[in-house]
C-alpha cells in the first residue's frame with residue numbers, strides 16, 4: 001500500500017485526498033489535494049475570479065507522538081456577493097482557523113468536561129488557542145434556531161469574577177432550563193438586547209417569564225412581550241424571607257448584648273447573658289430546611305419556641321411562606337398568601353413587616369409562579385457552574401470567554417467527536 005493511500009484511509013478528510021506525506025522536525029505534514037475545482041466563499045458563492053493563491057497549514061489531531069499538519073493551497077477570491085476579496089472555505093477547517101475541524105471539535109468536547117491545563121497538555125496547544133477554538137465552535141453551533149418556539153423563559157443575573165461583574169441569562173423552561181441567551185450586564189438594557197434578537201413576532205409568542213422582583217427585567221419584558229405573564233421566581237421570594245429572618249436575628253443578638261452591657265467585641269465570645277445565649281449560634285438552625293437540621297440545631301429552635309422568642313415567630317412565618325410552594329392539592333394559593341401577608345403585616349417584627357410590603361406589591365407575580373409551577377432553580381445552579389468554569393481556567397480574561405463557555409456547557413450543545421461520526 002502506498003503511504004498516501006494509507007493516510008487517506010486513516011485521516012478520512014472530506015473533500016480532499018492526500019497527495020504527499022513528509023516528516024520534518026515539527027512532525028508529519030500531509031499535503032492535500034482538493035476535489036473541488038472552483039473556490040467557494042464562506043458566504044456560499046462559487047466564484048471564478050481567483051485573486052491569489054498561498055499555501056496554508058492546519059494543525060490536525062496527533063499521529064501517535066508526532067504532531068500532524070494538513071497542508072493545502074488556499075485561494076482568495078473576489079466575491080461578487082460579498083463585494084470584497086475573501087479566503088475560500090475548506091471542508092476540513094472552519095474559516096480563519098489554524099486547526100482542523102476535527103482538532104477543534106475534540107478541544108470543545110474536552111472543554112465541556114475538563115480543565116484548560118489538561119487540554120493544553122494533552123493536545124499540546126496554547127491557552128489562547130483553546131479559548132479561540134471554544135469561541136469559534138460555539139459561534140457555529142449557537143444559531144438563531146434556539147430562539148424558535150420559546151414559550152416560557154426564566155431570566156436571571158449571574159455574577160462572574162468574584163461577583164463584581166454580571167451577565168444576564170435567559171433559559172428555556174420547556175427545554176429543562178437550557179440557556180438560550182447570555183448578555184453582558186444586568187440592566188434592563190441588557191435584557192432588551194435579548195428581545196431585539198428575538199424580534200417582535202417571537203416575543204409575542206412568549207407566555208410566561210420568571211424573574212426576580214427588582215423591576216428592571218419585568219419592565220422590559222412587559223414592554224416587549226405583550227402577552228407574557230411575569231412570574232416572581234420562588235427562589236428569590238424565599239431568599240428575601242431568609243434575609244428578613246437573618247436581619248431579625250442580628251437585631252435580637254445586638255439587643256441582647258446591649259442589655260447585658262457588653263460593648264467590647266472580644267467580650268461577646270466569652271461572656272454572654274442568657275438572652276444572648278438563646279440567640280447565639282441559631283443562624284443555620286433558622287435558615288436551613290427543617291428536615292436537614294442537626295439535633296443541636298433542632299434543640300436551639302426548641303429553646304426559642306419555649307421562650308416564645310420573636311425569632312421563633314419570624315421562623316414560623318418564613319416556613320409558612322415556603323408552604324406556599326408545597327400546598328396540598330385543593331388548597332388555594334391566593335388564600336394562603338393573603339392570610340400570610342396579613343399575619344406578617346401584624347407581626348410587629350420590622351424586617352418581616354417590610355418583607356410583607358414587598359411581597360404584597362408583587363402578589364400577582366408570586367401567584368402566577370405558583371399557578372404555572374415555574375422556578376428558576378436551574379438558573380440558580382448557573383452561579384456554581386460559572387464558578388466551576390472559572391476554576392477550570394476558562395473565562396478569566398473576558399465576558400466573551402465566559403459567555404462562550406456558558407453556551408458550550410449549559411445550552412444543551414452536543415459536540416460530535418471525530419471518532420463518533
Ligand SMILES: [Zn+2]
Pocket residue numbers: 041042043044045079080081082083086
Ligand atoms: Zn462571499
